[in-house]
Amino acid sequence: MCGRPFAGLEPSHRQGRLCMDCVRWQEDDEWKDVLTKNRSVYMYNEWMKEVVALWKFRGDYAIVQAFQEDFRREFYRHFDHTFLIVPIPLSAERLYERGFNQAKALAELLALPIHDILTRHHLEKQSKKSRRERLRTENVFQFSGKMPLQDKHIVLIDDIYTTGTTLRHAAKVLRQAGATDVSSFTLVRS
Incomplete structure (x- = not known):
């Protein structure tokens, strides 16, 4: 479900075709x-941690271009052009601080229409929280109401899938607004 590869994953960390997180x-x-x-292009490791930090936290926006070929190829392996592309939004404060939305930068690599139909309240950075704190985070997303979602299939785009909390919160809001199906596509699976 989350796209985590089972190779190297202890049997106690999976049940059937699902990892224990998904269970x-x-x-x-x-x-x-x-x-x-969820489908992800890469697995999280020390090298990827450094690359993402350079890109996301130190403002090296151009790094996103290095992911373009793999990001597009993997997207079309799992999804098609009929899905609505919805990048995970940043709060206004975080966007100002960072200077760009990394999820939107990834979505732009697909060269498909992007639908900014979610907004986000500002909270403490997810990267500063423990796993337990992330799982207990309140839902910070709202549907903008810009378009009807009945019978729509949506792919949320984000940089990292860690616990799945952010993506599930966004998916829940979109499902409540009428979306038929919500999946996610991330650059990295932690």
């Missing part, structure tokens, strides 16, 4: 089937 999400009635699937 926990699916066992929770509030979150079951909110996010159809």
Whole structure:
């Protein structure tokens, strides 16, 4: 479901075709089937951690171009042009601080229409929180109401899938607004 490769994953960390993270999400009635699937281009490692930090936190926007070929190829392996592309938004404060939205930069690599239909309240950075704190984070997303979502299939775009909380919160808002299906596509799976 989340796209985590099972190679090298201990048997105790998976159940059938799901990793234990996905099992926990699916066992929770509030979150079951909110996010159809996630697919990621790369796995998180020390090298990728450095690259993402340079790009995202030190403002080296041009690094995104290095991902273009792999990002496009992997997107079209799992999705097609009929999906609405929705980048995970930043709060106004975070956008001002960073200077760009990394999820939108990734979405632009696909050369498909982008739908900015979510807004986000400002909270503490997810990267500063523990796993437990991330899982308990309140939903910071709102649907803008800019377009009807009935019968729409959506792909959320983000940089990193860590616990899945951010993507599921956004997916839940879009499902409540009428979206038929919400999946996600990220650059990295932690």
